[in-house]
Amino acid sequence: MGNRSETSPATAALTLRNVTKRFDGASGQVTALEDITLDVREGEFLAIVGPSGCGKSTLLSLLAGLEQTNEGTINLGDQPVEAPGRDRLVMFQQDALFPWLNVLENVLFGLRLKPDLTEAERLESARYYLNLVGLGNKEKARPHELSGGMRQRVALARSLAPNPRVLLMDEPFSALDALTREQLYGDIQEIFTKRKKTIVLVTHNIREAVCLGDRVVLFSPNPGRVQQVFDVDLPRPRRLNDPSLANLAAEVTAALTSHPAK
Amino acid sequence: MASKLPRPVIPTLVAILLLGGWEWYVRSGRVSEVLFPAPSHVLQWFWDSLLSGELLAATWVTMRRLIIGFAIGAALGVPLGALCARVRWVRDTLGVLALGLQTLPSVCWVPLALLWFGIREEAVLFVVVMGTLWAVVLAVQESVLNVPPLYLRAAQTMGSNGWHLWSRVIFPAALPGVLSGMKQGWAFAWRSLMAAEIFVVIVTGFGLGSLLNAGRELLRMDQVMGVMAVVMIVGLLADLIFFSPIETWLRRSRGLER
Ligand SMILES: Nc1ncnc2c1ncn2[C@@H]1O[C@H](COP(=O)(O)OP(=O)(O)OP(=O)(O)O)[C@@H](O)[C@H]1O
Ligand SMILES: [Mg+2]
Secondary structure (H helix, E strand, O other): OOOHHOOOOEEEEEEEEEEEEEEEEOOEEEEEEEEEEEEOOOOOOEEEEEEOOOOOOHHHHHHHHHOOOOEEEEEEEEEEOOOOOOOOEEEOOOOOOOOOOOHHHHHHHHOOOOOOOHHHHHHHHHHHHHHHHHHHHHHOOOHHHOHHHHHOOOOOOOOOOOOOOEEEEEEOOOOOOHHHHHHHHHHHHHHHHOOOOEEEEEEEOHHHHHHHHHEEEEEEEOOEEEEEEEOOOOOOOOOOOOOOHHHHHHHHHHHHHHHOOO | OOOOOOOOHHHHHHHHHHHHHHHHHHOOOOOOOOOOHHHHHHHHHHHHHHHHHHHHHHHHHHHHHHHHHHHHHHHHHHHHHHHHHOOHHHHHHHHHHHHHHHOOOHHHHHHHHHHHOOOOHHHHHHHHHHHHHHHHHHHHHHHHHHHOHHHHHHHOOOOOHHHHHHHHHHHHHHHHEEEEHHHHHHHHHHHHHHHHHOOOOOOOOOHHHHHHHHHOOOOOOHHHHHHHHHHHHHHHHHHHHHHHHHHHHHHHHHOOOO
């Protein structure tokens, strides 16, 4: 199955070759990722699942160019990824909204960095995505005035609004209630198919991974490695309660639990 | 029962009691009125010098020096502090120097200032700038270094870098720390200005410190105490009118209020 994670460079948006990442922590050296070879295809929705601490967030930081690999290479198209750029936007696991800006200004932050838009277009786009996440009436609120789930939705709007080529999302739905979450699954799939984006989604929720991903990559921990790659050949839009989706999720869960814990 | 009284009642009573006691003690002739004037005398001096314009003129001279000196100190301190935070070797040199110089009481700059600038306005300004600068440099350096990396990472992946990152993310994030540094710088500037004005009789302007020192030379204790009170009040007002409201607004708008 390991071979399936490689494709020809022409159709790959992101190519990782033998990527290893180590950290020098307080408790000695940690190998967060070891020998990862993986492709994210252009226009693909890739879901990454795996136990806590297996290097999922680290992988996103590497793809974003916020961290550098110790070994191996990462390319975006045919360019090596060396620094952060507007083409690879990250929605972080922790809430990274700016407390000195209100909700609307937060969403506008990324849009204002796109010189080809007029101010009116930026405003329109910011409001569109705020409405999408159901927070159109909270424009003027400061982040600390929102609940955790609302903040996460603002963060989601902020990362969708600039319409980046590659969107890297780290557990974007973890703080949401089931209803909002399911509604957003629908919206994300719609945006994904309409706008032909490349999305890498990290999640703990296997159902979510199977519902959203074209492929689901299962990581194993200590050190972080690709354990298995699953293809999800289900038609979109997918619904969370689809039985064939549930079957596949069960398969992934089985693989996850079968891994011998070290 | 005490909790039913409005909060200012007890402090007011205590103040009246203290001042009344003081007044009575001096009038009873137990101390020399020259060395220990009664509150009413101090108040009398205050009123007279207010009417003669002397007090306002001195306050104006002092405030002008303070504001100009503080502005120069802050204007130099913010970019230098940012540079310390940004560049390792600047931090290891200028940053360490600032740490040392900040512990130096600003009066210590007076002899140097006099030798360099002579008995001139510049000497006073120099002392004020030295009093302000290092506190601001250190506060800016510290608060820039303490900006949560997550904000920087988030901004960078949205395409922010260079000057945009500094002006839109680093400075806003560091602002509360920078402001408390400014406040501290202001307090230091105030102290150093008084020191300079007492030690240096400047021909170009007669400030509050000079007025205080003149009171000593004329053996006018009412003037000495009166000026001390004015110095205190000006310091308090600056905090009350300027720094506190900004700080409160900043904290409240970011949900930092306890
Ligand atoms: N800056 C760092 N310094 C030291 N160690 C780090 C650092 N960042 C991550 N690690 C280590 O790397 C490993 C992978 O961390 P990572 O955050 O990528 O895990 P994760 O898969 O995202 O986990 P979770 O699902 O809990 O978010 C962990 O063992 C962690 O302790
Ligand atoms: Mg993580």
